[in-house]
Amino acid sequence: MLETAFGETLARTPETPYILSSGIEARVRSAFETTRALRLYPLIAAGVSAHGLSLTDLHGIDYLRCWRVSAEIHATTVADGILYTSRFDNHRCVALFDRAADAIAETTTKAIAIGAAEATVLARHYGKIFAES
Structure with a gap:
């Protein structure tokens, strides 16, 4: 689940109110199958x-x-x-x-970037603010 992966990697510190675009840009998402x-x-x-x-x-x-x-x-x-x-x-x-x-x-889902609009929604899910850096 993308939301959970996002939280585990980018929303790890509860006291930090922002998720910076540089952190988002450094990551991509992929899917695999067993x-x-x-x-x-x-x-x-x-x-x-x-x-x-x-x-x-x-x-x-x-x-x-x-x-x-x-x-x-x-x-x-x-x-x-x-x-x-x-x-x-x-x-x-x-x-x-x-x-x-x-x-x-x-799978065919590999190295997909997370755009600013999606990052904003995901950040809000964790009570964070997406910010351009």
């Missing part, structure tokens, strides 16, 4: 606590603990990636590890 079932490690519900984390840790600004847990999951499981909950809208998100490369294929 070619086999993905093995996702559930870093949701009890899976969070099992790693000594709380939802507060996962939804905070400091990503160091999350990165350590991701590295641990990568090193100790055969998971293709992690299933987690977005900090912004409670939608499920997936972070794929490099070993999932054989499980995904490109």
Whole structure:
């Protein structure tokens, strides 16, 4: 979902009221499809606590603990990636590890820029203001 991806990458700091056009211009969106079932490690519900984390840790600004847990999951499981909950809208998100490369294929939706009008709508969705920079 584009809204969730936008929030996870561009609306990460609640205290910042603006999303700058330079941040939008540095990104494009693409879609892919899976070619086999993905093995996702559930870093949701009890899976969070099992790693000594709380939802507060996962939804905070400091990503160091999350990165350590991701590295641990990568090193100790055969998971293709992690299933987690977005900090912004409670939608499920997936972070794929490099070993999932054989499980995904490109679609015709690739490298599509997000225009100013769409960025304005997405920014408003998160209570932000889109600003030209």
